Amino acid sequence: MPHPRLLASILVLALAGCDGGMEDPLRPDSGVPPGTDGGGGGGSDGGGPPTGDTTYYGHVRPILVENCTMCHQPTGIAPFALQTYEEASEVGERMAEITAARIMPPFLADNSGECQTFSNHRGLTDAEIATIGRWVEQGMLEGDPSTPAPTPSELPSLGTADLTLEMPDTYAIMQGMDDDYRCFVIETGTTADTYVTGYEVHPGNTQRVHHVIVYNPTSDAAAREARNLDATEGAVGDGYQCFGGPRVDAAPMVLWAPGAGATLFPRGTGVQLAAGRAQVVQIHYNNLVRGAPTDDRTRVDLRTASSASPAYIVPLAHTGIVLPPRMASVTQTTSQSLSVLPVPVRAHGMFPHMHTLGRQLRVERTGSSDECLIDVPRWDFNWQLAYWFTRPITIQPSDTVSITCTYNTMSRDDTVRWGDGTQDEMCLNFFYLTL
Numbered sequence: 001m002p003h004p005r006l007l008a009s010i011l012v013l014a015l016a017g018c019d020g021g022m023e024d025p026l027r028p029d030s031g032v033p034p035g036t037d038g039g040g041g042g043g044s045d046g047g048g049p050p051t052g053d054t055t056y057y058g059h060v061r062p063i064l065v066e067n068c069t070m071c072h073q074p075t076g077i078a079p080f081a082l083q084t085y086e087e088a089s090e091v092g093e094r095m096a097e098i099t100a101a102r103i104m105p106p107f108l109a110d111n112s113g114e115c116q117t118f119s120n121h122r123g124l125t126d127a128e129i130a131t132i133g134r135w136v137e138q139g140m141l142e143g144d145p146s147t148p149a150p151t152p153s154e155l156p157s158l159g160t161a162d163l164t165l166e167m168p169d170t171y172a173i174m175q176g177m178d179d180d181y182r183c184f185v186i187e188t189g190t191t192a193d194t195y196v197t198g199y200e201v202h203p204g205n206t207q208r209v210h211h212v213i214v215y216n217p218t219s220d221a222a223a224r225e226a227r228n229l230d231a232t233e234g235a236v237g238d239g240y241q242c243f244g245g246p247r248v249d250a251a252p253m254v255l256w257a258p259g260a261g262a263t264l265f266p267r268g269t270g271v272q273l274a275a276g277r278a279q280v281v282q283i284h285y286n287n288l289v290r291g292a293p294t295d296d297r298t299r300v301d302l303r304t305a306s307s308a309s310p311a312y313i314v315p316l317a318h319t320g321i322v323l324p325p326r327m328a329s330v331t332q333t334t335s336q337s338l339s340v341l342p343v344p345v346r347a348h349g350m351f352p353h354m355h356t357l358g359r360q361l362r363v364e365r366t367g368s369s370d371e372c373l374i375d376v377p378r379w380d381f382n383w384q385l386a387y388w389f390t391r392p393i394t395i396q397p398s399d400t401v402s403i404t405c406t407y408n409t410m411s412r413d414d415t416v417r418w419g420d421g422t423q424d425e426m427c428l429n430f431f432y433l434t435l
């Protein structure tokens with residue numbers, strides 16, 4: 001999936017000029033205002049008094065409503081609801097563990113400041129985590145049910161779309177497997193080049209759609225290849241199976257998981273969408289939910305502009321990974337220059353990617369400064385997210401960037417290599433770059 005061609009396209013498009021002057025990105029994708037340490041979840045009485053009772057209605061419910069119930073509700077992606085005292089107290093201990101370990105709400109990149117901070121970070125503050133812990137320690141007191149219910153903050157919305165990618169038909173999610181990864185080829189119908197500057201995903205099946213990634217083919221030939229794959233598997237329009245990537249030369253443009261509202265790309269920037277080029281929409285359907293509908297028709301709304309400072313989605317990949325079987329931990333690393341141009345580039349966002357054996361991923365740069373660019377200490381294939389820097393990072397042409405991936409291959413009997421398939425792995429990070 002990583003393609004020298006993308007690098008080459010930077011070279012070509014560099015001549016289109018840059019307008020610099022990027023302001024801080026405006027990205028409301030998590031509904032959490034840009035912040036630094038553990039920002040988000042504001043509004044709740046997270047701190048709480050150090051003494052006195054910590055109760056569900058008084059202290060815990062506001063935290064759950066603000067950070068959890070968008071997924072943990074009957075029509076959400078999470079396997080159980082957290083909307084009542086009974087539901088919360090049933091899993092109270094697990095909740096305390098999982099929030100203390102910062103596993104929930106899902107956000108995989110370290111946001112502590114030791115390796116960057118991200119404007120779309122979601123997570124509980126230390127005080128909120130302590131509140132849940134104290135509530136459990138004190139025996140999960142209920143408190144006063146007449147306490148007014150907090151209103152969840154609204155997810156940001158795109159408003160009217162300039163362009164919509166909609167599945168042509170309802171898709172019958174493949175059953176008999178835990179997960180169905182499906183790529184739909186969707187025509188844009190555009191007759192001129194345009195720039196995508198933001199997006200909002202409307203899942204047709206909120207209980208099963210676990211992630212949506214729109215891959216933008218790097219050429220018309222790649223888009224044709226995707227159409228061919230669609231035509232050879234089942235009915236045309238029904239898409240094709242695709243586990244770890246689109247199976248054609250393409251770069252991710254939209255990354256969405258439940259609980260996110262609209263995403264706007266950094267102000268003034270956009271991803272070029274070639275006239276008439278079909279897009280590949282990858283949807284991960286989670287079948288481990290009982291009783292949910294088994295069909296889906298998902299729609300992706302796009303905000304577009306006729307001009308923008310072009311963004312390049314550039315891969316940094318270790319395609320040479322060779323992972324021996326039966327290893328609790330195997331780490332591989334590679335490094336390269338990010339730019340083929342003698343000019344600096346600005347990195348705004350990161351899209352890390354591995355498959356199910358992946359455990360850790362880290363990207364660093366050396367040169368003009370030595371620093372960590374993203375650190376994912378506990379990779380989870382189920383959460384394919386985009387991470388937007390609080391401040392864009394300038395990368396000099398003389399800089400080297402490296403990617404280091406760690407895997408657990410205990411479940412395998414054969415050597416694992418790079419590839420798209422369920423038995424293959426990847427060690428990959430896409431940068432969202434502008435000049």
Ligand code: HEC
Nearest residue numbers: 067068071077078079091094095098104105106258259382
């Ligand atoms: C973006 C959606 C989403 C948000 C937000 C979210 N969860 Fe979850 N949660 C899930 C899903 C999906 C699972 C099932 C496991 C998985 O896919 O990671 C889960 C699993 C869990 C589990 C069980 C994990 C285990 O291993 O036993 C707990 C406990 C939990 N969530 C608590 C919370 C709490 C508390 C919050 C808020 C602080 C929260 N979640 C926010 C989607 C979410």
